[in-house]
Amino acid sequence: MSQPQIVFLDRDTLPVPVHRPASPHQWIEYPASSVAQAAERLGGAAVAITNKVPITAEVLAxxxxxxxxxxxxxxxxxxxxxxCRARGVAVCNxxxxxxxxxxxxxxxxxLALARQLPAYRADVQDGAWQRAPGFCHFGAPMRDLAGLRLCLIGAGALGQATAHLARAFGMDVRFVERRGADTVRDGYLDFDSALASADVLSLHCPLTDDTRNLIDAAALARMxxxxxLLNTARGGLVDEAALLAALQTGHLGGAGIDVLHEEPPRRGNPLLDVSLPNLIVTPHVAWASEQTMQRLAGQLTxxxxxxxxxxxxxLV
Known part of the structure; x- marks a missing residue:
């Protein structure tokens, strides 16, 4: 009897060693795959591994x-x-x-936004400290985290871990109820109250039809x-054009973004077309420490x- 074939469609997305399963199998891996290539490469597969390659109905067929x-x-x-369910294909994450x-x-x-790290780094590079009349250079106004209200959308493991760290800095941490919920759980704030009262709003929820563009122009206006605004979850949670407008008008004090609507942003992105001292964009690397990636690889196996x-x- 032939051994089950395991096909890793985008191996280069996980740049750490991946131990092979102990069960008998055939292992095939590709650096990357398009959807069309996935359909071809999974023809004999019992198990498909994917990080970012979509598994569509056509691929499954x-x-x-x-x-x-x-x-x-x-x-x-x-x-x-x-x-997947219609074809009896299990999915795990x-x-x-x-x-x-x-x-x-x-x-x-x-911390970088509250303490104005990008702005002060730019000032020093431009010689502002060297020209200062006193011992320090007073530039963009900084804020302490202690006493600020942090509202977290998403109370899973990541939201809880962020809350734990924030409390160590003395922040007033609140979790946010789902938008449009009929009732508000104890210890939570309703969505609109959170927008209106948050000094910092941080996103830690999944991207679904209900949460797509959760932070849109109307939500930003209510903030x-x-x-x-911090987003280390999924880019589709935020209307990026509306976010840029809120930053440029000065309504929003700053944004720290690790995810974009399209990744990689080969067709450009409005948040990448500007240079603002109160906007930090990192390339979807919050998860990418060596220790974290190795834990992922172990759990995958x-x-x-x-x-x-x-x-x-x-299973999901």
Whole structure:
């Protein structure tokens, strides 16, 4: 009996060693794959590994032996779940692997914005300190984190880890109820109250039809003047053109963004076409410390091994 074929469609998206499953198998990997290539390459696969290659109904139709899609990430919005279920294909994802890394990256963005790090670095490079009449250079106004209200949209592991770090800085941390919810859970703020009262709004929720463009022009307009917006979740949560407008008008105090609507942004992006001291964009690397990626790789292998042994885990 032939061994099940495991095909990793975009191996280069995980630049750390990936241990092979202990169960008997054939392993095939590609640096990257288009959707059309995925349909071709999964023709004999029992397991497909994908990080960012969409698994569409068309791809599934070309993969008659496929039994499992192992997503090498937490987000699985690139997977047509209805089509998978219709064909009896299981889908599993990675969970709670980037708790420390994403929370630390979020706090890094927050500290850099609150303490005006980009602006002061630019001032020093331009010689402003050298020309200062006194011992220091007073530039953009800075804020302490202590006493600021941080509102978190998403109370999962990443949101909770970020809340833990923020409380250590003395911040007033609140979680935000779902937009349009009929009731508000104890300890939560309703969506509109959070927008109006947050000094910092941080996104840690998945991208779904309900959360797409959650922070749009109307939401930004309701935010407290001078507030900071952080997004280390998914780019589609934020209307990027509206965000840029809010920064340029001065309504929003700053934004720290690790994700964009399209990644990589080969067709450009309005947030990349400007140079603003209160806008920090990092290239989707909050999860990408060596330790974090190695935890992901280990869990990916464990997920596949468990499925091949008839003990599926982390199913979505």
């Amino acid at each position: 070309a993969a008659p032996l496929l039994k499992l899609v192992a997503v090498a990430a937490t987000g699985y919005n690139i997977i047509d779940l209805d089509a 990675i969970r709670d692997y980037a708790i420390h890394g994403v929370a630390e990256h979020t706090l890094m963005l927050l 407290k003047p001078g507030a900071l 464990d997920n596949i091994d468990a499925f091949l042994k008839g003990e599926p885990r982390n």
